[in-house]
Amino acid sequence: MTRPDASGGAALPSRTLGRSGVSVSALGFGAAAVAGLYEEVGEQEAAAAVDAAWEAGVRYFDTAPHYGLGLSERRLGEALRTRPRDDFTLSTKVGRILVPHEGGGDDLAQGFAVPATHRRRWDFSADGVRRSLEDSLTRLGLDRVDLVLLHDPDDHGEQAFREAYPALEELRSQGVVRAIGAGMNQTRMLTRFLTDTDVDAVLCAGRYTLLEQGALDGLLPSAAAVGKSVIVGGVFNSGLLADPTPGATYDYAAAPTDLLHRAVRMRDVTETRSVPLRAAALHFPFGHPAVASVLVGARSAAQVRDAAEQFHRPVPDAVWEALRARGLLPGEVPLPDGTVP
Template sequence: MRAALLGAGGVPVTGLGLGAAAIGGLYEAVGEDEAAATVEAAWDSGIRYFDTAPHYGLGLSERRLGAALRTRPRKDFVLSTKVGRVLEPHDGGGDDRANGFAVPATHRRRWDFSADGVRRSLEDSLTRLGLDRVDLVLLHDPDEHGEQAFREAYPALEELRSQGVVRAIGAGMNQSRMLTRFLTDTDVDAVLCAGRYTLLEQGALETLLPAASAAGKSVIVGGVFNSGLLADPAPGATYDYAAAPSELLDRAVRMREVTEAHGLPLRAAALRFPFGHPAVASVLVGARSAAQVVDAVALVRGPAPGAVWDDLRAQGLLPGGVPVPEPVLDGSQG
């Protein structure tokens, strides 16, 4: 896979990246061997960008990802993790399913967007990863902590970048409004927008993506399946980590009918869609098995008839002004 650069920072990311929440037990448990095989399949498929966070499985995702990458040449891959939640030991027993992860509740999360919290979180992540550095550090979900994130956490990240501790900085959220502020009011290299620029909804197209283009910054897109709905729109499918509303489920089913009429699985259209915007540097795919990785890579590399987008527009399922990808993605994206 060829790589795109994050903003002006010179950090190369492959067009398809591996989001490592699933190997941290998102929704259901994943075994050690299966997690390792997932990362190995990503590597064998040419993926060289990997994203994780302390939040994912209470550190399990970081530990597993670090173990799988530790034997690879460090210069050959790009790794991002996140700050804003500090993990503290917890011996109360139970599991973490209330937070979406099928793992033992060995720790509890504490929000901390202070400068000290940023540094401590990064140090803890490096310990769990077993690596000497990460390339990109993102402020993770500062929705209810915005002012502290801008006042304390962001300057701490800027200092770490100026010291060469990290190569690039940014923020990752499930909304576009505050991410747009990061692009316009700070010197971040990139933002990670999850769930707000998908085949199902394009809220990020209003301000976030134009702001990124104007500033010469990059957008990493996550949550392209809207947490499951666009992967398999069936009763019980999830949207934004909860049961999908019936109107959205119906919309996704109609989309599937259109894409499959062109021989294109809905999940393929969902994976490919964000590449239509020039500010998108990488699309993250979450996978819990090697088979899911192989499937995603094949879907994003295969052809997508241009008429599929036209038909989605004709049926009112895709707005007319939304950019769409080329029928065959070039090497920088597949």
């Protein structure tokens, strides 16, 4: 389905998250990079990236307190403040409370090139969920978020299910938020959220890409079976599928040699058929019907425009067939139909 757009910018296809009534553009904007992920990003550059996303028709924006110690939320809220609020979908996350910190230094140990003005404190209590959301709304400067996700509860699973999830469910029933879910880099706990709770969607980062399809083992079939949605993040596996060259990163660290060689072989297959590897990586997740949106992180307007260009570039069936023929994609993996998602 393509949602009409009356506020400037091209329209992108949109999909509904489960039965929530919340729609997301098929291409979403991940706002970690504009908060200085790995390297500093200036205010004007960050604002230009969000503006470029809007002009490209992106209407789903994802952020979190973790990203740049709140900088992502502040910058995203400022960039969206003049946009009609009903024209976009916004998600943020709970599970980390930001506590003022006066020790100085930077946040690079956590991946962000920002001053360490705060420290993160894990909190998946019901009160922690409510406080985190209130703090996020203050930083965003907006009246509401549409989707709230439990962020990385890997080591806090029981508290997340026992306290944090019921708090989110209550906020949804009160109409404070419209949709709820969880966002993680693993699939097992996300599958449990799909099967054991009434979440609307989950965000799975890095586990359903051209390089790895672990989400097929349980997560995606479970989502399809119960009529819930999966948002796919990390579609480039932290950069390896965007530019498979020596020094490329995978899962936020240097890419292992075997995966680098595999990505290079994939690039050779796609480029021989005049398709950038980035385009194939963006299209691939849409082969599964449970996937509602693919999030792409971008730190500049140029990166946003490139992502939009790759999203709109058709990927012929011959590309997928060649990847399978060379053993680079398993035979059982569902594939896109060759059209724009």
